[in-house]
Amino acid sequence: MPDELSLQLPPFNGSIVRVSILYAGRMEIPTAMMLQPQIPGHDIVDAPIYSFLVENDKVGKKLMYDLGMMKDWEERQAPPIRNQMQSANVTVDIPSDVVDILKSASVPLSSINSILWSHHHADHTGDPSLFPPTTSIIVGPGFKSNRQTYPGYPDNPDAHTVQDAFEGRDLIELDFDASPLKVCGLRAIDWFEDDSFYILEALGHTSDHIMALARTSEDRFLLLAGDAAHHVGEFRPTPLLPLPEFIRPSPFGAPRSVIACPGSIFEQIHPCSHSHDSGSFRTTPFYEPLSVINSDPATARVTLEALKVFDASPDVLVILAHDPSLRDILEFYPEGDLTGWERQDGQPNSKEAGTWRFLRDFGTKDIQELVKAQQKTE
Template sequence: SGTRIDIPAEQFVQPKVCGFNRLKGPSFCFLISHASGQKVVFDLSVRQGFEKLAPTVVDAIHKLVHDWHLSTSRDVSEVLFENNIRLPDVQAITWSHFHFDHVGNPALFPASTELIVGPGSTAAVGNGYPNEPDAPVLASDWEGRELVELDFGETNDTLQIGQFKALDWFGDGSIFVLHTPGHAVGHLCGLARVLGDSYVLMAGVACDGHTAPFFQPAKDYTHDYKQCLSTLEGIAELDAKDNVFVVLAHDNHALSIFEEKDDLGMRWLFPEKSIDSWKSNGLKQAIRWKFLADFGHSVD
């Protein structure tokens, strides 16, 4: 969608490091195509027109306007439509969490498209604006469509993947939804099997891009700090596996690799190429240590 975010680093990661002042990045979302032909979208990035967000969010953005720089060029639905993906073919939208830079505009999808959210999300957002004046999301995001809040209780065929409770979305081991709380109420990650035994972990903001040994999440923008640290450990455990490619929603270094053009001028971005073949093309290795460049100005 072309979303770019540029925000003060110290608001999201601690401690403050001299020379590392800004967190810059995209807001990745994913189109997942199942062998059955069904399609799922994981996250919707930022909707067109910040002024159309819930007023409580708009007010917060206005207060931060001098420190936060946000831009987006298109809604995800527009990108899909322009590239011959019929919106009625999208079975579900999954929100990693309900922050404005991930919820997009579900109202642009037909009523047949379900909206999937994590545990506790519906209680946290209430009935949406304008039904509740202080709600952080719009009621129109789910009005007229099925809103599904996932339950990771033991009676719901819950699995365990690493440190996380998980659900097998299609029942065939192709796509799992992981409960990764901490950053926000009901935060979810998506784990998709791609080629062979390789997987892509759509990590949302389960990690804030930089973790130990250099940083920890800042507490002000973390819903449950203790849970967040536990989730970070679990994500790191999955990232240590050679067959799991962790993609963080706001990873600017991943974006730099995805935007590189091959000999045919194709990038690792929809609709040009799929990241299904990430392993054979060395994408994980290409990204792994690029974050060290963030500290270039801090090294004497």
């Protein structure tokens, strides 16, 4: 990690946004398609599909960050997307998509000013054709000049997007060259121009990938990270956020339980346990992304390094687009929003409760027995 990479969060100027997370289905993806090395017992990535409603009451604007997957993707998506999903043996389940959820909460689609795509992949772009022409689409740099993204299918047989998403509406391509701002080394745009919501250039997974940094209180933020990583084991633990000696709450208990489990039990399944430096299991991520899932692996690494710095801050809650470890911790729309994620009320807040929750993915029988034995001694 470069020594000069540090996090200075933007100053507060009186504005915040309200962010709600929508649960828009799930996928099951073979771990071997995305991550290395293979950790015994974690053969399938359970990948919920998240979308986010961002509301700035001060300026009277609403936007969606990602739309998940369209329900009829098998009929309407471009052939390369259908073939890719089927050949990868990906299982998709979408009982209610984003539009269903918004309508059930009596949110007029006309009230959504913009749809911000983290990137052009089908499990993020949803079905913008269901929104009125007044809803614009915001995309990352180079989108319009990339034959793979624009125009869409069927007008462009090579496209991985669908043409009716763009028809009759503004398609806004972000220009990071026009903004002098940077956050954690990533170029940034102050979207509402009030320091409440920053769009970050976070390339590598695709050539148009972006993240969003949303201020939910004076000094607390959510990082909507899209597919900057596909499993939090790609950026935890690190020297900035080491695996603790005792993990509280235990990843195998209730989300905010006081029960702990020893961090040392995960050494046996950590890739470092087979190296000459086995002690680094507390500061080395469990996973590396496979190069094939990123269009530019070197640039994706730069984005991932920035993600580690954001993640180490107690003031930033990082949410990947498909992170199952937060599913039983966060309150989903329309029941609630994420604005008070940092509240504690005598219990671990959402970040504290969720940081090591991903370790239950590695809950083999041997590890479960070690946890039970430890709990009996407490």
